Amino acid sequence: MLTIDGLRKRYGDTVAVDGVTLDIKEGSFYGIVGPNGAGKTTTLSIVTGLLRPDAGRVVVHGVDVWAEPVRAKHIVGVLPDKLRLFDRLSGAQFLRYAGTLRGLSAKTVRARTDDLAAAFGIDDALDRLVADYSAGMTKKIALAAAMIHSPRLLVLDEPFESVDPVSAANIIDILQRYTAAGGTVVVSSHGMDMIQRVCDSVAIIVRGQVLAAGTIDEVRGEQTLEERFVDLAGGRKAAEGMEWLHSFSE
Numbered sequence: 644m645l646t647i648d649g650l651r652k653r654y655g656d657t658v659a660v661d662g663v664t665l666d667i668k669e670g671s672f673y674g675i676v677g678p679n680g681a682g683k684t685t686t687l688s689i690v691t692g693l694l695r696p697d698a699g700r701v702v703v704h705g706v707d708v709w710a711e712p713v714r715a716k717h718i719v720g721v722l723p724d725k726l727r728l729f730d731r732l733s734g735a736q737f738l739r740y741a742g743t744l745r746g747l748s749a750k751t752v753r754a755r756t757d758d759l760a761a762a763f764g765i766d767d768a769l770d771r772l773v774a775d776y777s778a779g780m781t782k783k784i785a786l787a788a789a790m791i792h793s794p795r796l797l798v799l800d801e802p803f804e805s806v807d808p809v810s811a812a813n814i815i816d817i818l819q820r821y822t823a824a825g826g827t828v829v830v831s832s833h834g835m836d837m838i839q840r841v842c843d844s845v846a847i848i849v850r851g852q853v854l855a856a857g858t859i860d861e862v863r864g865e866q867t868l869e870e871r872f873v874d875l876a877g878g879r880k881a882a883e884g885m886e887w888l889h890s891f892s893e
């Protein structure tokens with residue numbers, strides 16, 4: 644469903660992505676994990692056609708993202724990292740915008756808006772401005788917009804950040820039913836327990852490189868995913884040299 648081949652991206656002197664290669668199968672619930680600044684968002688931005696790589700190729704369901712960006716974007720639904728939404732629209736207007744942009748008819752958009760709002764528990768907020776939504780509600784309306792055109796692949800950058808546990812469980816349920824029906828989900832998250840529980844496969848990215856990738860069991864071995872992650876990310880830092888913090892100014 645998604646082939647990422649030899650991606651590279653640098654920002655000035657900073658190498659953000661250093662040869663990332665991954666193969667993600669149709670129907671997979673695929674987790675991307677890595678420490679802060681590891682290159683996850685940069686990788687996912689390139690995969691979804693939001694950022695041009697210095698080198699490498701991304702192919703989504705047989706379509707080269709950078710050779711045929713419009714075709715590729717029909718296949719993919721994206722929840723970007725920094726949510727820059729048209730927040731002077733109401734929730735309903737925002738979803739209508741997202742659906743119309745994807746070529747859906749007004750009738751289809753209306754029906755899907757109702758279904759998505761009910762599924763995400765934001766039906767009461769559809770007539771309010773997105774600017775007035777809480778962080779979790781904003782995440783949910785952006786997720787709904789990513790799904791409205793029923794894409795084959797959902798690329799979700801930290802979808803559970805700011806989302807309450809009940810809503811997160813609800814979203815996971817929606818995504819699991821989507822993958823069971825043949826949809827593919829790629830999700831970046833810092834929630835190791837969630838990734839271990841929900842995903843079938845995972846890649847650990849550190850300093851722009853894939854240090855481990857495969858099924859959850861292949862990657863974690865005898866350890867928990869979190870232990871394996873901490874090992875590959877260079878271990879925990881000892882909390883020394885911060886004695887001044889305990890000297891209290893008053």
Ligand SMILES: Nc1ncnc2c1ncn2[C@@H]1O[C@H](COP(=O)(O)OP(=O)(O)OP(=O)(O)O)[C@@H](O)[C@H]1O
Nearest residue numbers: 654657658659677678679680681682683684685686
């Ligand atoms: N627009 C930019 N300009 C310059 N440097 C950038 C830019 N975007 C990202 N970087 C740098 O590239 C590296 C990778 O960043 P990226 O956002 O991809 O990491 P991440 O794994 O998503 O991190 P986090 O878990 O903190 O969200 C970091 O060193 C970051 O400072």
